[in-house]
Amino acid sequence: MKLIVRRIIAFYLDAFFVLIMFGLFVLIIYLIDDTIDLSLIGIPLYGYYLTVLIFYFFLVEFFFEVTLAKKIVGLKVKCIEEKSFSMFFFRTIIRFIPLDAISFLFNNKNDLWHDTLSKTRVVDSKN
Numbered sequence: 001m002k003l004i005v006r007r008i009i010a011f012y013l014d015a016f017f018v019l020i021m022f023g024l025f026v027l028i029i030y031l032i033d034d035t036i037d038l039s040l041i042g043i044p045l046y047g048y049y050l051t052v053l054i055f056y057f058f059l060v061e062f063f064f065e066v067t068l069a070k071k072i073v074g075l076k077v078k079c080i081e082e083k084s085f086s087m088f089f090f091r092t093i094i095r096f097i098p099l100d101a102i103s104f105l106f107n108n109k110n111d112l113w114h115d116t117l118s119k120t121r122v123v124d125s126k127n
Contacts, residue, residue, distance in 0.1 A: 013069030
């Protein structure tokens, strides 16, 4: 399977995994205090979900160089320069620029902007 297809699958799998973890978190909060009306906090919940998603990508990729989904599809993040905290934070923030998802169309290496700008590459984990 092409690298870019595996990357897209990994992104959506990771988003799904975070959604499941976040759903369990909300369920636990609701079980602790069932007087909370979750319908009134829908927008803040979405903001909290995005925050958890950002921290998931940042922390997991920084410490392990793979996310759960990248591990499943056989990918890992490789640093072109020396690994740094700011490199992975920058990589994570750039990932949420709307056109980043199609930025691989604009270069011949099939890298996304969050790879190029943060000086990282996603490679097959067997390499």
